[in-house]
Amino acid sequence: MTNIAIVYYSATGNIAAMAKAIGEGAASVGAEVRVRRVTETAPAEAIASNPKWQEFFDASAGEPVATLEDLEWADGIALGSPTRFGGPASQLKAFLDTTGGLWFRGALVNTVGTAFTTASTAHGGLESTTLAINNHFYHWGSLIMPLGYGDEHVSKVTGNPYGASHVSRKGATPDEDTLKACFIQGKQLATIATWIAAGKAAN
Numbered sequence: 001m002t003n004i005a006i007v008y009y010s011a012t013g014n015i016a017a018m019a020k021a022i023g024e025g026a027a028s029v030g031a032e033v034r035v036r037r038v039t040e041t042a043p044a045e046a047i048a049s050n051p052k053w054q055e056f057f058d059a060s061a062g063e064p065v066a067t068l069e070d071l072e073w074a075d076g077i078a079l080g081s082p083t084r085f086g087g088p089a090s091q092l093k094a095f096l097d098t099t100g101g102l103w104f105r106g107a108l109v110n111t112v113g114t115a116f117t118t119a120s121t122a123h124g125g126l127e128s129t130t131l132a133i134n135n136h137f138y139h140w141g142s143l144i145m146p147l148g149y150g151d152e153h154v155s156k157v158t159g160n161p162y163g164a165s166h167v168s169r170k171g172a173t174p175d176e177d178t179l180k181a182c183f184i185q186g187k188q189l190a191t192i193a194t195w196i197a198a199g200k201a202a203n
């Protein structure tokens with residue numbers, strides 16, 4: 001069984017929906033999947049200042065939170081965050097900054113890593129956020145998996161080979177095309193992680 005961890009931060013639910021679709025893609029090829037949010041670190045008054053943020057915060061309160069054990073358990077890891085000023089949100093970064101011990105032990109070496117994001121505009125930083133998330137994989141010794149153009153849905157419809165992305169214009173939620181790209185990314189992540197695990201077992 002291939003283990004896939006999808007770890008994300010979402011303030012208003014877009015990344016959460018994408019994370020779920022990535023999980024469905026991974027599960028479609030038989031992987032065991034954990035979809036985990038990171039802890040919200042923003043002050044209560046900041047959350048309360050945005051009704052959609054407060055609504056999502058309240059709705060997701062019962063969802064399991066990512067732990068270091070989830071990363072160590074995983075053969076493949078997808079990391080997702082909304083774009084914040086062209087990079088990932090501090091909430092995801094805060095969790096990733098607790099992985100020093102795993103890094104020191106080489107616990108994440110040869111995991112397969114992939115990233116996804118959303119922003120409110122097409123040129124507001126989708127690629128830069130994806131690439132910034134990917135920096136963590138280099139340090140962990142993971143093998144970075146782009147979404148690529150292997151599936152025609154990406155080459156002909158959604159167009160972003162760095163990782164699944166969503167343009168949330170005026171707060172729009174991820175549409176079917178975006179969720180399909182996420183599903184493809186999850187399926188691909190689980191497939192490649194399975195190949196890597198088989199190669200490890202054979203050597």
Ligand SMILES: Cc1cc2nc3c(=O)[nH]c(=O)nc-3n(C[C@H](O)[C@H](O)[C@H](O)COP(=O)(O)O)c2cc1C
Pocket residue numbers: 009010011012013014015016081082083084085086087118119120121122123124125168
């Ligand atoms: C503090 C802050 C910074 C943001 N920075 C950007 C940005 O640099 N570029 C952009 O296009 N959208 C930016 N956005 C918009 C979010 O990335 C966008 O609304 C995203 O879809 C929210 O995802 P979520 O529903 O998972 O929280 C920003 C939003 C906030 C609150």
